[in-house]
Amino acid sequence: MARPSLRSALTGTRVRERRTALRLKQAELARMAGISAAYLNLIEHNRRRVSEPLLEALAAALGVEPETLSEGAEGALFEGLREAAAAAEPPEIRPVAADEAPELERIEEFVGRFPGWARVLAARQARVAALERVVEGYSERMAQDPFLLDSLHEVLSAVTSLRSTAAILVETEDIEPEWQARFLQTIAEESLRLSASAEGLVQYLDEMEAAETGLSSPLEQLESWLSGRGWHIAEFERPDPPAPEALIAHAPELASSAARELARVYLAQARADAKALPLKPFVLTLAETGPEPGRLAARLGAPIAPVFRRLATLPAGLPGVPPIGLVVCDGSGTLVLRRPVPGFALPRSSAACPLWPLYEALSRPMQPIRTVVDMAGRLPQRFLTYAFAAPRGAAPTFEGPVLMEAMMLILPAPARTEAAERAVGASCRVCPRAACPGRREPSLLSER
Numbered sequence: 001m002a003r004p005s006l007r008s009a010l011t012g013t014r015v016r017e018r019r020t021a022l023r024l025k026q027a028e029l030a031r032m033a034g035i036s037a038a039y040l041n042l043i044e045h046n047r048r049r050v051s052e053p054l055l056e057a058l059a060a061a062l063g064v065e066p067e068t069l070s071e072g073a074e075g076a077l078f079e080g081l082r083e084a085a086a087a088a089e090p091p092e093i094r095p096v097a098a099d100e101a102p103e104l105e106r107i108e109e110f111v112g113r114f115p116g117w118a119r120v121l122a123a124r125q126a127r128v129a130a131l132e133r134v135v136e137g138y139s140e141r142m143a144q145d146p147f148l149l150d151s152l153h154e155v156l157s158a159v160t161s162l163r164s165t166a167a168i169l170v171e172t173e174d175i176e177p178e179w180q181a182r183f184l185q186t187i188a189e190e191s192l193r194l195s196a197s198a199e200g201l202v203q204y205l206d207e208m209e210a211a212e213t214g215l216s217s218p219l220e221q222l223e224s225w226l227s228g229r230g231w232h233i234a235e236f237e238r239p240d241p242p243a244p245e246a247l248i249a250h251a252p253e254l255a256s257s258a259a260r261e262l263a264r265v266y267l268a269q270a271r272a273d274a275k276a277l278p279l280k281p282f283v284l285t286l287a288e289t290g291p292e293p294g295r296l297a298a299r300l301g302a303p304i305a306p307v308f309r310r311l312a313t314l315p316a317g318l319p320g321v322p323p324i325g326l327v328v329c330d331g332s333g334t335l336v337l338r339r340p341v342p343g344f345a346l347p348r349s350s351a352a353c354p355l356w357p358l359y360e361a362l363s364r365p366m367q368p369i370r371t372v373v374d375m376a377g378r379l380p381q382r383f384l385t386y387a388f389a390a391p392r393g394a395a396p397t398f399e400g401p402v403l404m405e406a407m408m409l410i411l412p413a414p415a416r417t418e419a420a421e422r423a424v425g426a427s428c429r430v431c432p433r434a435a436c437p438g439r440r441e442p443s444l445l446s447e448r
Contacts (some may be wrong), residue, residue, distance in 0.1 A: 011055070014069045016044040018062045032061035042281035053317045080122030081107050087125065151201040158194035162187060220348070221259035222266060223338060225251050231339055232315045233267065236274040244268055266337075270313065273306045282310055283318065291324060291411060293386050294368060304368065304388050308407050312339045325410035327358055330392070331403055341410045343381040344427035353425045354438040357387035358408035365389045365404060372413050376425040376433050 019029050022176035030040040034057060042048040046412075050058070052066075059066040068080075111118045169175070175183070232275050235242050244267030254260045277300060289295040297307045312326035325341030338346045346352070351357075357371045369387040389406035425431030428440045 009049050011069055012046040012048070015040075015050075015058055015062070018064060018069070019044075024062075029058070029061055029209055033057040038239065039291070051317060058366070075116055077111060077122050078107055080125050081110070083116060083119055083129070084125035087128070094138065096344045102442075110238075117234060151197060154197040155201060158190050158197060161190045162194065165190065205229070218256055218259035218262050219253050219336070219338075221256060222262045225263065225340075226266075228253065230316050231313045233270050233274070234315065235266075236271045237279045241271055241274065244271065261302065273309050276306055277302055277310050279315075283314070286311075286314075286318075287320065291321065292337040293388075293409060305390060305407065308388065308409055310387070322412050326407060327352075327356075327410070328405065328407045329362070330405055333359060333362070336405075344375055344383055344410050345430075347427040347430075351427050351429070352441075353427060353431065355422060355424045355436070356408065357385050357422070358406050361389040361406040361408070362386035362404060365391075372421045373424045374421045376423065376431050382421060384411045384413045385409060386411075 007387070016031075019026070026040050026044070027037045027405075033040070033054065035054065039048065043050055050070075055066050055070060058310040059069055062069070065279055079180055083106065085104060109333050158169050165183050169180070169183050169187075233247070244264050247267060247338050248254060248263050251260075251263065254263050277425065282296075282300070285296060289299055293304055293307045293311060296302075296311070297304050300307070308326060312324050314321060314324070315347070319428055323341045325346075326337065326339040327335060327346065328337040329335050335347075335352060340346050357369045357373070360371075361367070361369050366389070369385075371385050371387070373383050373385055375381050375383060385408050387406065387408040392403045392405035423433060425433060428436075428438075428443060431439075433439075434443070
C-alpha cells in the first residue's frame with residue numbers, strides 16, 4: 001500500500017536528531033537534499049510538512065530508510081518484528097501451537113527490554129526477505145529465460161556428443177585410421193563448442209549478478225530505460241514535444257536495434273496520449289474523480305486505453321495518487337509491457353498467472369473488469385485491478401485477422417469490502433498456493 005504523501009509532524013524532529021548525531025550543519029544537509037537552509041530549518045522545527053520525494057532525498061543524505069524519518073525508528077522496528085512473526089512458520093508447513101506463536105501484543109515490551117536483540121531480529125528478517133526475492137527471481141529466470149535455456153541445451157548437446165564419440169573410440173577395438181581421424185576431429189570440434197558455450201553461459205550469469213541488470217531481451221532494455229525516467233516522459237508535456245528519435249539517441253540502456261524499435265513505437269504512442277490527454281486537465285480531473293479509469297474516461301470523453309496508459313505514467317509525487325502499475329499483453333497472452341508496482345510481482349517471462357483479470361479480459365473484449373486480487377507471497381497483499389481488452393491498432397477489416405490487446409491497471413486495494421477477492425500469484429513456478437485451479441506446474445516454493 002502506498003505511503004501517504006505528507007508525513008507526521010514529528011518528521012522534522014527526527015531529521016534534526018539524525019543530522020545532529022552525524023554532526024552535519026544545516027547548510028550541508030540542505031545542499032545534499034537540494035533545498036535551502038532556511039527551508040530545512042522550518043522542516044526541523046516541524047513548521048513545514050515533507051513531501052515524499054524530499055523525504056527520500058533527506059533519508060539518502062542521512063543514510064537511513066525513509067520510514068525511519070516518517071515513522072520513527074521504533075515504528076520501522078515494530079513493523080520488521082511483525083513481518084518476522086508472520087514469516088516464522090507458515091501454517092501450511094507446520095501448524096503452530098498456541099503456546100509457540102509469537103506474542104504480537106507484547107512487541108513494545110520486547111523492544112523496550114531487549115532493544116539490541118529486537119534490531120538484530122528485524123535486520124535478519126529484512127535480509128531473509130531480500131534473499132528470498134533474489135532466489136525467486138533467479139529460480140524463475142532459470143526456468144523461463146529463453147537465452148539461458150538455449151545455452152544450457154547447447155552445453156548438454158556438446159557434452160552428449162563428446163561422450164558418445166569417446167565411447168565409440170574406447171569400446172571399439174578395430175577402427176580404421178580414416179574413421180579414427182574423423183572421430184578425433186569430432187571430439188576436437190565438440191570440445192571447442194562446449195568451451196564457447198560454457199564461456200558464454202558463465203558471462204551471462206555474471207552479468208545477471210552484476211547489479212541485476214541482466215537485460216537479455218529488448219523488452220527488458222526498454223523497461224529499464226523507462227524505469228530510470230520514472231516511467232514519465234516529461235518532454236512530451238511541452239507545447240512542442242520532441243520526436244521519439246531524439247530521446248532514443250541519448251538512451252544507452254537501449255543497446256540493441258530491436259530495443260530501440262520497441263522504444264520508438266512506445267514513445268510514439270506516449271506522445272499521442274500526451275497530446276490527446278494533456279497533463280494539467282488530466283490531473284485536475286483525477287483530483288475530482290480519483291484513479292477510477294471508467295469515470296476518468298467518461299469525464300474526459302476519451303477511450304479507456306489511453307486513460308490506462310496515462311494513469312500508469314504520471315509524474316511521481318502527485319498528492320493523493322498512489323503507485324499505479326500496468327501490464328499489457330497481446331492476443332497470445334505474452335506480456336509486452338510491465339510497469340511494476342510494489343508488492344505485485346511481475347514475471348520476467350510471459351508465463352504469468354492465468355488467474356489474472358488481464359487474461360479474463362481477452363475472453364471478454366470491450367467489457368471492463370474490476371477485481372480485487374490477493375497476491376500470494378510470504379506477506380500476501382491486496383490490490384484493486386481494472387482490466388480491458390480491445391482490438392489493437394487500426395480498425396479491423398474483413399480481409400485481415402483481429403489482433404487483440406489487453407491491459408490491466410494495478411492499484412492498492414481500498415478498505416475491505418463485501419466483494420470477493422481472487423487469489424492470484426506471479427507465476428506457477430514461484431507461487432506457494434498448492435491448491436490452485438490454474439496451476440500448470442509444481443511450485444519451487446511448495447517443493448522447498
